Amino acid sequence: MTWDFLVEALPSMTQATLATIWISAVAVAIGFVVGVPLAVACDGAPGWGRRAALAYVSFFRGVPLLIQLLLAYYALPFIGIDLPPLVAAIGTLGLCCAAYMAEIIRGGFALVPKGGLEAARLLGLTPRQTLLRIRLPISAQAMRPALISEAILIVKASSLISVVGILELTRSAQALASSTFEPLPAYALCGAIYLVINLALTLLARGRVEGRAV
Amino acid sequence: MSTPILSVRALERRVGNTEILRRIDLDVMPGEAIGVIGPSGSGKSSLLRCIAGLDEVSGGAVMVEGRQTRPGDGAVGMVFQQFNLWPHLTARENVALALKLVRRMPAADAAAKADAALARVGLGALGGRKPAALSGGQQQRVAIARTLAMEPRVLLFDEPTAALDPELTTEVLDVIRDLAAAGTTMLVVSHEMGFVARLSTRVVFLDHGVVVQAAPPAELFSPRAEPRVRSFLQTYLDRVAWAREA
Amino acid sequence: MMQALLDSFAAAARGLPLTLAIWGAGVATGLALGFVVAALRFFAPAALSWPLAAAVEAVRGVPFLVQCFLLYFGGPFIGIDLTPIVAGWVALSVYGAAYFSEVFRAGFMAVPPGHLEAARMLGIPRNQAVLRIMLPMMALAVLPSLANLAVILIKETAILSIITVPELTFRVQGVGSATFAFAETTLVLAIVYWALVEATAVASRFAERRIARALAA
Numbered sequence: 001m002t003w004d005f006l007v008e009a010l011p012s013m014t015q016a017t018l019a020t021i022w023i024s025a026v027a028v029a030i031g032f033v034v035g036v037p038l039a040v041a042c043d044g045a046p047g048w049g050r051r052a053a054l055a056y057v058s059f060f061r062g063v064p065l066l067i068q069l070l071l072a073y074y075a076l077p078f079i080g081i082d083l084p085p086l087v088a089a090i091g092t093l094g095l096c097c098a099a100y101m102a103e104i105i106r107g108g109f110a111l112v113p114k115g116g117l118e119a120a121r122l123l124g125l126t127p128r129q130t131l132l133r134i135r136l137p138i139s140a141q142a143m144r145p146a147l148i149s150e151a152i153l154i155v156k157a158s159s160l161i162s163v164v165g166i167l168e169l170t171r172s173a174q175a176l177a178s179s180t181f182e183p184l185p186a187y188a189l190c191g192a193i194y195l196v197i198n199l200a201l202t203l204l205a206r207g208r209v210e211g212r213a214v
Numbered sequence: 215m216s217t218p219i220l221s222v223r224a225l226e227r228r229v230g231n232t233e234i235l236r237r238i239d240l241d242v243m244p245g246e247a248i249g250v251i252g253p254s255g256s257g258k259s260s261l262l263r264c265i266a267g268l269d270e271v272s273g274g275a276v277m278v279e280g281r282q283t284r285p286g287d288g289a290v291g292m293v294f295q296q297f298n299l300w301p302h303l304t305a306r307e308n309v310a311l312a313l314k315l316v317r318r319m320p321a322a323d324a325a326a327k328a329d330a331a332l333a334r335v336g337l338g339a340l341g342g343r344k345p346a347a348l349s350g351g352q353q354q355r356v357a358i359a360r361t362l363a364m365e366p367r368v369l370l371f372d373e374p375t376a377a378l379d380p381e382l383t384t385e386v387l388d389v390i391r392d393l394a395a396a397g398t399t400m401l402v403v404s405h406e407m408g409f410v411a412r413l414s415t416r417v418v419f420l421d422h423g424v425v426v427q428a429a430p431p432a433e434l435f436s437p438r439a440e441p442r443v444r445s446f447l448q449t450y451l452d453r454v455a456w457a458r459e460a
Numbered sequence: 461m462m463q464a465l466l467d468s469f470a471a472a473a474r475g476l477p478l479t480l481a482i483w484g485a486g487v488a489t490g491l492a493l494g495f496v497v498a499a500l501r502f503f504a505p506a507a508l509s510w511p512l513a514a515a516v517e518a519v520r521g522v523p524f525l526v527q528c529f530l531l532y533f534g535g536p537f538i539g540i541d542l543t544p545i546v547a548g549w550v551a552l553s554v555y556g557a558a559y560f561s562e563v564f565r566a567g568f569m570a571v572p573p574g575h576l577e578a579a580r581m582l583g584i585p586r587n588q589a590v591l592r593i594m595l596p597m598m599a600l601a602v603l604p605s606l607a608n609l610a611v612i613l614i615k616e617t618a619i620l621s622i623i624t625v626p627e628l629t630f631r632v633q634g635v636g637s638a639t640f641a642f643a644e645t646t647l648v649l650a651i652v653y654w655a656l657v658e659a660t661a662v663a664s665r666f667a668e669r670r671i672a673r674a675l676a677a
Contacts, residue, residue, distance in 0.1 A: 058654075058658070059654060061657075062653065062654040062657040062658055063615075063650045063653050063654050063657070064615035064616070064618035064619070064629075064653055065615070066618045066619055066621075066622075066629070067618060067629070067646060067649045067650050067653055068650070070642070070646040070649070071646050071647070071650055074636075074642035074643050074645075074646045075642075075643040075646050075647055077643075078642075078643035079643075152521070156521075156522070156523040156524070157523070158523075159523035159525045159526055160523075160525060160619070162525070163622065170523065170525060170526055170529075173526070173529070174529070177529075177533060182537075183529070183533035183534045183537070184530070184533075184534035184535075184537045184538065186534075187526055187529045187530040187533065187534050188530060188534065190526050190529075191518075191522040191523075191526045191527070191530060194521060194522045194523055194526065195517075195518055195521040195522055198520075198521040199517070199521060
C-alpha cells in the first residue's frame, strides 16, 4: 500500500463508509418496525394473518439476499413496480432484516411472564398499549444482544447491494481496485472498515449492558 | 335488603372433558369480604379468574352491578399470587401506567394518585424503586396499590401471600384487612385460615368445582360445619400442629 | 416467457450439482477447521488462543463477498492464484469455520466442570475424559446450531456466482444475460433456493433427531 493509494482511497472510502452506515441503519430500523407486527402475527391466533407472516419469514430467510435484491431489481419492474435502485435495495435489506428480527422478537416475547400481560389486560390496557408499554420494554433487555448481532449481519449483508450498483463500501472498493490496479489493499481496507464498524457495534452493545447493570 | 354488587350465576368452566367449575352461584353484597377456601385443585383460582374474565367460562354469567364483566372494564381488580409487577417500571410507574393509558389522566395527576395509593399500602417512600429492589411483601403491596388506584368495584385476591416468605405475609395481610375494614368488597383465596376466619363476612368452601358450604366463619369453622369441610380443616389443622411440634 | 422459465430451470439443474458439492465440501472443511480452532482456543495457552480469537472476529466481521474479492482478486498479488471454484471452496470453508468454531466453543464451555472432575476422581485420564464424556455431551448441545449454520451457508454459495463460480446462480443468470428475461430467471432462482433451503432444513432436523437418538442410546 502506497501513499498515492491512500490519497486516492480516502475521500471515496470515507463517503462510502458513511453510506454503508446510514443504509444499514435505515434497513435495521425498517426491520424492527416491520419485525414487531410480524412477530405478533407469527405468535397470533391461527388464520390467514399468521400463515402469511410465517410464509414471509420463511421466504426472506430461505432465499439468498442476493437473489432477493435481484428480484427487487428485475422482477418488480416486470410487474409494474418501478422503484429507484437505492429504495429497492434498502427496502429489500430492511424487509429481509424484518424476517430475522421477527424471530428475535418472538424469542424475547416468550420470556415475558404471562402474569404481567394478564395484569395489563385486567387494568384495561389495549393490546397495542400492552405491546408497546409492557411486552417490548420487558423483553428489550433480553433481546439486545441478538438485535446487535442482527445489526452486524445487516452491515455485512449491505455489501450485496453493490451488485445492483449502489455506491457503498464494497462498490467503492471495487472501483478503487480497478482504478488503482491494487485489489489487495483496496479490499483489505474495505474489509477493515467493515470490521471496525462491527466491532464498534459490539462494544456499543457491551457498554450499554454494563452501564445498565450498575 | 340491598342488591348484590357481584352475582355469579350458574357459572361453569370446562377444559376438555374436565369440569373445573360446576354451576357456581354466589351473591356478594357491597362491603362484604368473602373468603374462598378448599383443597388445591378445587377450583378456587379458576373461580376468581372467571370472575375477572381472564378464563373463558363455559356457561353462566358473572355480573357486577347488573352488567356482564369483561377484563379491563374496571369493574373487577385482581391481585395475583406472583404479583405480576412490570419489572421495567418503578413502583410509581407501575401504579400510574393504567391511570394514564386507560383513564387518560395527565401524567402529573396519575403520579400523584399513584403516590396516594402507595401511601395507602404503606409504601409512600418507595415509589421510585423498581420491583427488583423491593421485598416480596413490598412488591405485593405495590400490586395491591396498582389495582386499588383504578378503583374497581370488586377486588379479587388470588393467594396473595402464597409466594411470600412467612415473615413477609403479615404486612400484606394487614393491608388487606385495612381495605376490608374500610368497606372494600373483596374475594380472597387464601390458605391462611386464621386470617380468613377473622377477615371474612362469609367463607365459601369449594371442592371439585362445587360450593360445598357458604357461611359466616363462626359457622364454617365450627363442629356444625359440613363433614367435608370439617375433614379438610382437620387435615389442615393436623398439618399446622405437626409443623408447630416439629 | 414460458421458454425462459424452462431454460432457467434447466440451467438450475445443471448448476445444482456444483452448488451442492461446493456447499458440502465447504461445510465439511469448515466443521473440521472450526473444531480445531475451537479446541485450540479452549485448551491451548493464551498466546495461541488470543490470535485465533482475533482471526475469528475478523472473519465474522467482514462480509463474505468482500472476503471472496480479497481472496480471488487480491490473492494473486501475494502468490495465491486460485481457480474460481477452489477460491469459492476456500472462502466458504474459512467463513463457515469461524462461525462453527464459536458454536463448538460454546459447546465446550457448556459442559459442566463437575463431569470432568468426577471422571478425574475416578482416575480416568484427561484425554479419555474429553473424548468419552465431554465430546458426546457437547455434540448433543451443538447439533442444532451446527445444522442451522450449515443451512445458512447454502445461501452464501449464491454469492460465489459473483466471482464466476459456475454454480446455480451463475448458470441461471447466464440464461438471463442471453435472453434478457431477468425477471423470469430471478424468479426461478428464488424458487429453487427457497425449496433447497426448506428441504435442507427439514433434512437437517431429521438428521439431528437421528444423531441425538444415537448419542443418547
